Amino acid sequence: MKINICGINIPAYKNVVFSIIKIFGIGIKTSIKICKKLNIQNKKLIKLNDLEKKNLIDNIRTIIIENDLKILIKENLKRILNLNNFKSFRHKNKLPCRGQRTKTNAKTRKKMNHENI
Secondary structure (H helix, E strand, C coil): CEEEECCEEEECCCEHHHHHHHCCCCCHHHHHHHHHHHCCCCCEHHHCCHHHHHHHHHHHHCCCCHHHHHHHHHHHHHHHHHCCCHHHHHHHCCCCCCCCCCCCCCHHHHHCCCCCC
């Protein structure tokens, strides 16, 4: 059984901490922080009452998640590409841009299917 929270289907019989990780943009640390704030760490999602569910949804809505986060990531990458510096050059040529060696490694980065930005 799944419960729909913020337009995302989340497993209902899992612990709340591990079930809200399924949302893109919420990792384990953010999930633990939200659950500690609401004091619902050791509960299953299906066992939450209406007030706890409402508070959980309100806290999740304050975070940038799903499509908004994906759009933000793409905009940041476009901004980097327009700077015309070393990092943007490496991105444009589909090479690693954080100092990794390319003589023997970086084969996966070179042959990855990149989106046209």
